[in-house]
Amino acid sequence: xxxxxxxxxxxxxxxxxxxxxxxxxxxxxxxxxxxxxxxxxxxxxxxxxxxxxxxxxxxxxxxxxxxxxxxxxxxxxxxxxxxxxxxxxxxxxxxxxxxxxxxxxxxxxxxxxxxxxxxxxxxxxxxxxxxxxxxxxxxxxxxxxxxxxxxxxxxxxxxxxxxxxxxxxxxxxxxxxxxxxxxxxxxxxxxxxxxxxxxxxxxxxxxxxxxxxxxxxxxxxxxxxxxxx
Numbered sequence: 468x469x470x471x472x473x474x475x476x477x478x479x480x481x482x483x484x485x486x487x488x489x490x491x492x493x494x495x496x497x498x499x500x501x502x503x504x505x506x507x508x509x510x511x512x513x514x515x516x517x518x519x520x521x522x523x524x525x526x527x528x529x530x531x532x533x534x535x536x537x538x539x540x541x542x543x544x545x546x547x548x549x550x551x552x553x554x555x556x557x558x559x560x561x562x563x564x565x566x567x568x569x570x571x572x573x574x575x576x577x578x579x580x581x582x583x584x585x586x587x588x589x590x591x592x593x594x595x596x597x598x599x600x601x602x603x604x605x606x607x608x609x610x611x612x613x614x615x616x617x618x619x620x621x622x623x624x625x626x627x628x629x630x631x632x633x634x635x636x637x638x639x640x641x642x643x644x645x646x647x648x649x650x651x652x653x654x655x656x657x658x659x660x661x662x663x664x665x666x667x668x669x670x671x672x673x674x675x676x677x678x679x680x681x682x683x684x685x686x687x688x689x690x691x692x693x694x695x696x
Contacts, residue, residue: 468546469513470520471506475527477535481562481584482625484533489520491547494540496566497601498590499666500631500658506539507665517550524557537564542572551581562586566600567613577622585624587613589653591634592642599634601665611646618649625652627694630677632658632670640680644687653688655681657695 472490474480480488494507505511515523524534534554541547542565551561560583565573567587576582589610590599597605617624626647628635647653658671672680674696685691 468517468544468550470515470517471511471539472514473520473523475523476531480535480537481533481560484560484562485531486533486535486562487524487527487531488535488537490514491536491538491541491544493543494538494566495543495568495602496540496590496605497665498599498629499601499664500629500634500669501665502659502661502663503537503539504663504665517553520550521553521557524554524559528558531559533562534559535562535564540566540568542569542576547572548576548579548581551576555581560584564588565613566590567610570609570612570616573613574616574621577616582622585617585622587617587624587626589614589626589628589643589647591628592639593646594642595634595639599631614647618647620651623651625654626650626688627654627656629656629658630672630680632672633668635672635680637680637683640683644684647684648687650688652690652692653684654692654694655684657693659695 471492474488477486477488492506492511562584563582564586590596597603677693681691
């Protein structure tokens with residue numbers, strides 16, 4: 468299996484764990500604020516293969532206590548279950564980042580015990596979802612199904628939204644709150660402009676405004692916090 472990148476250590480990507488992050492190319496969305504543009508638009512050359520990754524993980528046992536798999540959109544990769552199974556056999560907990568567009572694959576991984584923690588992006592309110600995902604006319608049914616599945620608590624999870632001034636306002640969060648009502652955790656991540664972002668000219672909100680957005684969701688979710696502020 469081709470792997471597009473490896474961050475050998477992170478204290479941020481997997482909550483409460485010292486982890487590495489595995490980057491897989493390819494995505495079915497085109498979010499204008501995506502900072503992994505190269506992975507999304509591809510094809511990016513492979514940085515390593517699964518055997519090299521597994522060799523790295525064998526050497527790092529005792530130093531790392533988690534593996535984060537991100538993208539792109541990892542659930543697009545048909546060989547993902549095999550890779551996760553091999554990582555789990557080495558004793559590592561796995562965190563999966565996903566946009567939620569492949570609910571059947573997400574459910575299958577969780578029910579097989581191949582993921583321990585899922586971070587699902589909630590791009591925006593349903594009314595602005597396609598616009599924010601760079602995919603006008605996007606069918607929201609799969610994303611709703613993934614939200615509903617995670618709310619069942621089969622696997623530990625968080626929801627998160629990257630907040631961009633051009634796409635998000637108070638009405639966004641008035642709608643997101645009821646959609647994910649009952650969730651354990653929800654994070655508002657401040658947009659950070661980078662050279663690799665798909666669309667130029669986007670901006671973050673200030674911390675005070677983000678805190679106001681968080682307050683709109685707090686009546687619905689057990690834990691709401693800001694990231695990157």
